[in-house]
Amino acid sequence: MQPLRRTLRVGALGLLLLTPLAALIGWVVDGSAGLAGALIGVVVPGVFFGLTAVTALVTLRLSPGALGAVVLGSWVVKLVLLIIVFSLLNQWDGWSRPVFAVTFVVCVIASLALEALMVIRTQQPYVQPASVSPRRDT
16 A cells, blocks of 8 residues: 555645646747646656556555456546547647647656556566465374
C-alpha cells in the first residue's frame, strides 16, 4: 500500500511542477489558446494517472481475478471518459490543439515513466512462496 501512496504523491508533485511550466510555454507559443491547450494537456493525463493509482489502491485487497476485472472496467470507463472529453473539446475553439498534443504526449510519457519507476522500485516477489508445513512422519 505504501508504494501506491508514494506513487500518488510523486504524481501529484510532478503534476504541480509540470503545470506552470506547460502553461508558460503554451502562453508564449500561442497566447491564451496555448495556455488553455497546455492546461488541458496536463489535466487530462494527470486525472487519468490519479484514477489508475486510486483504483489500484482501493482494490489492493481483492483477489487477482477481481482486481483484473476492476482494472479492466476502470480502463473502459477512462476510455469512454476520454472520448467524451475530446468530443466536448472539439466543439470549443478557444484552445490550441498543437500545444495540447505536445503537452498531452509529454505528460503521458512522464506518467508512464513514473508508473514504471514505481513498479521497478517496489519489491514484490515474482511468485508466492509455498507455505512450508511442518513435516509429519507417519
